[in-house]
Every structure is written in structure tokens, then in C-alpha cells.
Amino acid sequence: MNDPEDWRILEINSLFRNPHIAVFQERVILPGESRVRDWTVVRRKQAVVIAPLTSDGKFVLIHQARIPVRKFLWEFPAGQIDDSLQPASEMIRETALRELTEETGYSLIAGGNLTYLGHYYSSQGYSDETPHLFLARPVQPTGFGQKPHESESIVECREFSLEELSSMIAENVIQDANTLALFARLSARKFIP
Amino acid sequence: MNDPEDWRILEINSLFRNPHIAVFQERVILPGESRVRDWTVVRRKQAVVIAPLTSDGKFVLIHQARIPVRKFLWEFPAGQIDDSLQPASEMIRETALRELTEETGYSLIAGGNLTYLGHYYSSQGYSDETPHLFLARPVQPTGFGQKPHESESIVECREFSLEELSSMIAENVIQDANTLALFARLSARKFIP
Numbered sequence: 001m002n003d004p005e006d007w008r009i010l011e012i013n014s015l016f017r018n019p020h021i022a023v024f025q026e027r028v029i030l031p032g033e034s035r036v037r038d039w040t041v042v043r044r045k046q047a048v049v050i051a052p053l054t055s056d057g058k059f060v061l062i063h064q065a066r067i068p069v070r071k072f073l074w075e076f077p078a079g080q081i082d083d084s085l086q087p088a089s090e091m092i093r094e095t096a097l098r099e100l101t102e103e104t105g106y107s108l109i110a111g112g113n114l115t116y117l118g119h120y121y122s123s124q125g126y127s128d129e130t131p132h133l134f135l136a137r138p139v140q141p142t143g144f145g146q147k148p149h150e151s152e153s154i155v156e157c158r159e160f161s162l163e164e165l166s167s168m169i170a171e172n173v174i175q176d177a178n179t180l181a182l183f184a185r186l187s188a189r190k191f192i193p
Numbered sequence: 194m195n196d197p198e199d200w201r202i203l204e205i206n207s208l209f210r211n212p213h214i215a216v217f218q219e220r221v222i223l224p225g226e227s228r229v230r231d232w233t234v235v236r237r238k239q240a241v242v243i244a245p246l247t248s249d250g251k252f253v254l255i256h257q258a259r260i261p262v263r264k265f266l267w268e269f270p271a272g273q274i275d276d277s278l279q280p281a282s283e284m285i286r287e288t289a290l291r292e293l294t295e296e297t298g299y300s301l302i303a304g305g306n307l308t309y310l311g312h313y314y315s316s317q318g319y320s321d322e323t324p325h326l327f328l329a330r331p332v333q334p335t336g337f338g339q340k341p342h343e344s345e346s347i348v349e350c351r352e353f354s355l356e357e358l359s360s361m362i363a364e365n366v367i368q369d370a371n372t373l374a375l376f377a378r379l380s381a382r383k384f385i386p
Contacts, residue, residue, distance in 0.1 A: 068321045172310075177315050
């Protein structure tokens with residue numbers, strides 16, 4: 001059923017588009033059904049999220065303004081993949097390494113590893129947005145500081161122990177899907193004890 | 194900085210609206226800045242996600258068609274809160290209990306608990322969508338089966354052990370933010386060993 005060829009896409013109409021989102025009305029028939037369904041879909045660029053881990057076991061998080069929710073949130077660094085809707089894995093990895101350095105001012109040490117932990121869908125009921133999840137370890141400060149994109153507002157970058165990160169998740173301080181989804185993958189993959 | 198009164202909202206213009214999403218262009222000044230920022234924001238109804246746990250420690254998941262990503266995904270039951278953009282906590286809890294029964298055909302046994310585990314933002318960079326997370330335990334089949342909304346396509350409902358759920362997360366089978374975020378909260382709150 002997850003073979004894309006089993007999905008019958010009858011019609012896709014553009015409803016709205018600007019540089020940040022594209023909204024479509026889709027008419028589809030699901031695998032194994034005959035009924036026609038009309039669905040509103042927001043399409044977005046793919047993205048990366050990185051859990052940066054230092055050699056002494058600290059996670060690097062940034063504190064960032066998030067306009068849609070009127071809050072500053074502590075999050076793992078993340079960013080969109082700019083150049084392609086279907087990026088190759090090498091481009092996804094390059095974007096992860098670049099966002100890590102730009103947003104935190106840390107980078108992998110020589111011989112360090114960028115481990116792919118799969119992807120997730122941020123809101124699969126109405127959007128195709130797909131962040132790809134990575135563990136980067138060990139990382140260390142580059143010495144050149146952060147260089148965030150002009151549109152971003154990162155006000156702080158700090159290291160947190162696993163205990164601190166777990167407490168922030170337990171206490172509803174960590175509130176973004178990126179950090180929570182990556183924590184779940186790290187946990188299920190036994191990177192977190 | 195997370196006091197909403199510190200955010201200066203200069204202008205909000207509607208760009209697109211249908212029954213499922215509303216898109217706005219917002220002009221804001223962040224707390225502590227003087228610079229004006231223009232941002233595209235998708236506003237959506239709030240939502241609930243429920244981890245249903247049986248008395249013998251099995252999690253109940255549904256297998257559901259997700260049109261935006263052209264896949265059937267295994268997920269915790271979830272749903273939107275229909276009647277209000279700023280729902281009261283009692284309405285959020287009622288929606289959680291209703292979605293649990295409608296989507297899985299299970300409900301809390303008498304004396305069972307619906308535990309609130311906070312909220313998260315599915316994609317805080319462009320959307321205000323806010324799912325609220327719950328643990329429902331213990332649950333058991335109602336005997337009346339599922340009654341999903343007419344628009345949904347739930348093809349299966351099954352119980353999974355913690356080991357099975359962890360493996361599905363580790364192996365990239367679980368791909369939705371709802372299930373991953375709730376697993377992270379359960380894990381950090383020590384509901385998962």
C-alpha cells in the first residue's frame with residue numbers, strides 16, 4: 001500500500017503560493033478504494049535537524065524566536081534544504097553540517113561522525129514537510145561563532161547535559177517537533193541511555 | 194521574552210483561507226529588537242494525540258492513509274479540536290477521549306487516567322499548529338469497534354509492545370511528529386523504562 005504507484009492522483013490545483021509555502025487542492029483515490037477524496041495540502045522544502053553532541057556528552061541547543069507561536073524556544077539546530085524539492089542524500093548531509101556551524105558555531109571534529117537517523121513528517125495530515133534527523137558527534141566550537149541567516153533570530157546557544165535535556169522535555173520547556181522527534185529516535189536507537 | 198506583551202504585532206494580512214488552513218502575512222518586531230520582520234504564518238486548529246496503554250503494557254496504534262505524503266503510517270490516534278481556536282482544558286480532554294474511542298475502538302476503563310503530557314508545535318517556523326499530548330491508561334476495547342470520521346482512512350488498529358514500538362521508531366517505520374513527540378515525553382517523564 002505504500003507503493004506510490006498504487007495512489008491515483010486525479011487532479012492537483014494550485015490554491016496559493018509564495019516563496020515559503022505552496023498550497024494545493026488534490027483529488028486522489030487511495031490504494032484499495034474507489035472513493036474520490038479532496039484534500040488540501042501544504043508543500044514545503046525538506047529540512048534537516050541536528051543533535052550536536054560534545055566529547056563530554058553535552059547537547060548543543062539554540063534559543064530562537066519563533067514568530068508563528070510568539071515565543072523563544074530552546075531547540076536543536078535545524079534548517080531548510082534550499083535547492084531542491086527531492087534532494088540527494090549528499091546535499092542533505094551538507095546542509096546538516098552547514099546549519100550546524102551557522103546556527104551554533106560548533107562543527108564536527110576531524111574524524112567525527114554525522115549519523116543519519118531517518119526522517120519524519122511534521123504534520124502529515126495536511127503537509128509534506130519532511131525534516132531529516134542527524135546525530136553529529138563529537139562537535140566543538142569553531143572559534144568563529146554563529147553565522148545565522150539574516151532572517152533568523154538566535155539569541156543564545158548553550159550546552160546541556162542529557163539530564164538537563166530530559167528535564168526540559170519532561171517539563172514542557174522543549175516544545176518543538178524537531179527536538180522531540182530527534183530525542184525519540186536517539187532514545188529508540190540507544191544513543192541515549 | 195516569552196511574555197506575549199513584549200511582541201509588537203504591527204500588521205496581519207490574510208493571504209488565503211479555506212476550511213482547513215488560514216495563511217497570513219505578519220509584520221512583527223521581536224522583543225528586544227527594533228527591526229521589522231515580515232513572516233508567513235499558517236494557522237490551524239489545535240489538536241490532541243493519545244498514547245493508549247492496555248493493562249498488560251501494550252500501546253494501541255492505528256494504520257492510516259496520509260494523503261500529503263502518499264503513505265499509510267502507523268501512528269498514535271490523534272485529531273483536531275473543532276470548536277475553538279483557544280480551547281479550554283476540559284474541551285481538550287474531552288476531544289482526546291472521543292478521538293481515542295472513535296479511532297481505535299478502545300476507551301479508558303472505569304478508574305483509568307488520562308494524563309496530560311504538555312503540548313508541542315509541529316512546525317514552529319511557519320505554523321502555530323499545537324497538538325496536546327496524553328497518556329490514557331489502562332484502555333480496553335469497547336466492543337463497538339472504531340467509528341472514524343467520514344474523511345479518515347484508518348485501515349488497521351493493533352496493539353504493540355514497548356519493544357515493538359521502540360523498534361518501529363528506531364527503524365524509521367514510525368514517521369509522524371505526533372507519535373515521536375509523545376514517545377519523547379513518555380520517555381523523559383519515565384513512563385517508558
